[in-house]
Amino acid sequence: MAELQEYWRWTEYTWRHPEMDWRQGKRIAAGIDVGSVSSQALILVDGEIFAFSNLRTGSNSPDSANNAIKAALKDTGMEIKDLQYTVGTGYGRVNVPFANRAITEIACHARGANFMAGPKVRTVLDMGGQDCKAIHCDERGKVTNFLMNDKCAAGTGRGMEVMADLLSIPIKDIGDLSFQVDEEPQPVSSTCVVFAKSEALGLMRSGWSKNMVLAAYCSAMAHRVSLLLGRIGVEDQFFITGGIAKNPGIVKRLEQELGIQAVKSQHDSQIAGALGAGLFADTLLQKGAQ
Amino acid sequence: MATPTKYPTEALKCWPKAKELRQQYYKDYASAHDRGGIRWSGGAWAFDAVPMGLGDDVHVMTGEPYAASIAFDRKFAQECQDATDARGWARDLCSYMRIYWGSMYLNRFFFGGEFPKPDFYYQTQICCSHAKWDQEASLYEKVPFYCIDVCVGPYETLTEERLNYVVKQLHDSIEGMEKTTGRKYDDEKLIAAVHNECRSTSLWAEICTLNKAIPAPLDEKTMFSLYVLNTLQRSSKQIGDFYEELRDEVKDRVARGIAAVPYERCRIITDTQPPWGFLKIYRYMEQFGVVSVGSLYTFGLEGIFGEQEDGSWGPRKTPQQLGIKIKTRDEALRITADWNLSRPQWQHFYDPAIKTRMMLRIVNEWKLNGVILHLNRGCEGLTVGSSENRLGLIKAGVPVMTYEGNMADEKEFDERRTTSRIESFMETLGLEQIPGAVAAQAAS
Amino acid sequence: MVEKFKEWYVNRHTYAKQWKEQTGGKIIGTFCTYVPEEILVAAKMLPARILGSHEPQDVTEPHIFGMFCPFCRDALAQGLKGRFNYLDGVVLAHSCIHFRQTFNSWRIHLPVEFSYYIPMPNTVQTPHARSYHRVEVENFKKAIEEYTGRPITEQHLDRGIEILNRNRRLLRKVYECRKLDNPPLTGEEAMYMAVTSQFIDKEEHSNVLEAVLKELPERKLPRDSGIRLMAVGSENDDAEFFKMVESVGSTVVIDEQCAGSRYFWNESVPNGDRLAAIANRYLDRPPCPVKDYPAHSRFQHVLNLAKDYRAQGAIIMQEKFCDPHEGDNPRLKKFLEENGIPTLSLEFDSTNPLGPFRIRVEAFLETIRGEELF
């Protein structure tokens, strides 16, 4: 019964700086983000991104961390022992075997967002698989205040993953498809992710197209997230991290609700946590940490 | 199965009048200041006779009925609740309160224009949410807040000291209102208002008592739009006059055997506020020949009952009927305090056993076949103890169905599940849909 | 000596049964913390507060609907599971409607010799509450006298007042030590001390407190106290939570909760009229939000505590569905933050998955620690 293809996952990949020679570098810092759904490892050389990997998280997190760093180091000639300081973050942050220190993903996402979208960013939204964080930070990416969804996952990435699986649509396509509707349908009411499935089925049975269902879910999610953001106060220069940032179906609708545009960045929003962790590692190195 | 008897039905003549009174009420409140009048807001359970002593141009808007009106407009209701969520208030708080606050925060009045700011808030404290409701509202609007603590235990245990405690607070509140409004308080107006209050609430109890008749002249769905007038301003003469008119019409319906539900063959009561956006579930039950003849909520929220000579439940005798002549402010306050403390819907706050007793009394005197309890997530005050009421009723052999919902937050009501639950309950009561009833509804 | 309190906390029911065997006295279950215990102690009874156990349970569903606070359900579960079967009576002094259900279901399904409801004023801020509550306390005294068949004399009352006041004084002294730069107690330990005073024989409890006070000057925590935190909010004696918070670089140095300081903060001030002194004590104590209106008198008290104990942040512990606290918290949060006390709000159930809480607490501590990462 279980679908073999996992539509809900983002594709894995690695990136490496085309011409940087890390051996010239003085400081080599790494950030590892072991999330509930995906893991990223990112290496900074003298504060500049040298390489990173974006993999799925297995249910065995120590391996996830190892796999992620191995993927990032692949063909670079660099080895784990070359990492001078490593910070782990995410759900599995305490299980990164080679990490020198663990820092929460809340601090890391803010710091990463600050690097990716500039010092003017004051509000960061991170929508992970398990929870949704609204973060307020200062010009250095230091968290000044944050809110997380309480005991309800409506408005987390999970909802979208459930839809992708149910409708057998790769998660990366959901956003665009959600706009291919004649008119915006009523947002769905279901607040419980576990029931979203049956609700969607019900809608399809009553003749809704897949795209309409997607549209209804995207707007419902955008609305819930906007409420969370409303509680922390959205300021201009607002940035979205995590997989959800790649879903225009939610981002555009959220921007409409809030009446402001999210800052765009050339970096993959999914690496924000690992990047932030790496930047902390780099700072700690400069402060002479061992 | 043999087709059940079909009773004659007629539209209620008073209906348009009730609607008119409601609309006028909100208009008057919104425009009170333009006419130099006074505006106060608070709970439907506030001692609304008391501010009447400030003059004939005193207008009130009680929070619960206002929020209930909004609940019928699901979109605005949601906007209001979102506005309240956005300020960090918990989603499980009283949904009336969340809607009222939202309307206040958004500065949007449901009946048009900006949210009318009251001159003061006046409230009674029996449910944990009441004081908190107006505490926040008065802080936000920067106006005074007077709250009368009526948590003195069930009426059956009322003592002189307990009554005094309430009366003393009422005296204080009058002084406060005088300061706030700079007006001289008129005891004659208070006395008149107290008489009106007793009359309106006793009349409503009398109307509910007429529903003991088979077929029932009124169904609960209709009663919802009638009992509400007492929640708006039971101490106004207009409202009393209306109930007198209504009482006479209902009496006449009983005399002529006019039914509210044509195929009545099963009588039930419900409990607490219904999910206002989904009153069609009552229509659905009618398809099975089921009539809800009311509830402790529709009866006892604003109807004041008392034991009659024959020991049955009926309207409590008013001071006028008892030939009591109220002379002083203190006498008036003592009477309104005692009268309100005897309110049926206040007793369960202390002990569900009292409510179970009252419900069983209704089951017998109103000749019921079952009870449907609404586990209302929107109102912990009226839902408190419901589970014990269910056990008590079942123990007494009464078929009970419960369903979860919320009077004003549609996210917490599931129409499909509730309907199929009702259908199952109908099966246990041995009832099937009546083709005639279904057809009639489809036609209308 | 400090360990004694945890031992009592864990074995409270064994303790109660032994107390009964040894003294032959009566044990009265108290619901919420507004019951005038002076009267019970004057009558040589053991007041034992009804609390939950923070374990998953499946027995209250037929009695209390799931929209009511987990604490009132957890507490009733203890009764239905027979853990309090040694009680001779139960007493509730009017607090919130949620917990009144626990009391009422208890009266219906777990009959005891003596049950009494004190319609304590809710509006403690009105002057009229005083004369009124004095009478209610007197009625309660009469009821107890009738039940035991023994009169409660003025000497008995004085004794009751003194025993309660002594315990309160000592708890205040212990709390004083938490003001030190390196508090000799963890928040978890302090919580055990405060909570156990609500069901252990007061004199016995006081004696151990005195012994502990002698130890404390020498006592050092085996760890750096880290960030100084305040715990404020609904009833909560969730030891696991305090353990977790204090395991990630912080120490809870003060609380404003009915399981803690709210319960013992003020004393009965003896004047000629003993019953009035007792009645007023409960009207003047730091209030539960359910009794705190028209003014938010509680807010300033919370801030004073935070300042006196130099708390660097406050964790606002919100029991799910606890309307009175939900009706205070957004404004309390704002008030504290405007006065320089950062806050973290968490929603509690009777049992809580610590993983998700831990992330929030650690992130909160990171925001307080500040510069080290920049």
Added chain:
Amino acid sequence: MIKAGIDVGAKTIKVVLMEDGKIRAKAKVLSGFDQEESAKEALEQALKEAGLSREAIGSIVTTGNGRKAISYASGDVTEPRAAALGAVFLYPSVRTVIDIGAEESRAIKCDSSGKVLDFAVNEKCAAGSGAFTEAMARALEVPLEEMGPLSLKATQSIPMNAQCAVFAESEVISLIHSKTQKADIARAVHDGLSSRVVAMVRRVGLDPELVLIGGVAHNPGFVESFKRTVGIDDVRTAEEPEFVSAIGAALAVGK
């Protein structure tokens, strides 16, 4: 004549063909997007198995959340009624039927004729339905059908502290990351589900004359947890639990 019963569930559709109180054939298919179409398919399968033609069917009664969606049905009955009729037909002494479906669970109190006397439904709470185990299986990355057997290998009992399915998912992941054995987590998951189910059953009263029906009754891990929670060692589970309601629907004709 042949009586057909169709249980149009949220996840699967079950068909049963009966003749003079005997089961002639059964079939089960996934509900999919078009329940009516899937129901037809299941019906065809059953007819094939019984070697019968469509005409042989005298009556078709549906139940389940899609019971109104089947145009060619001659009637429909509610889920509690179908469950009670089916259970009492198979196990005459049963007075309490516990039906745990993918989305909803129900406790039904009935008399010897299968008449429903009282019932409780798990309102919209995923934590009390099969969907819970499903979500947790995914978090654990264990195939759903292996959850039960796995949990039987548990060496310790840890409480499932999360009260909501979704929060439970994060808890499971935290447990995984704190290196708790999958078997122990799986047991915690089933304990969590059964404690919610039992809480619901207590609303109608816990009667030892009970039977577990619905897909989850197949799950040995859940059944073990259920026994532990109610403290009854010999809990009866229907042999083919997912078909009980369909049988009840078929029998509902003329009742």
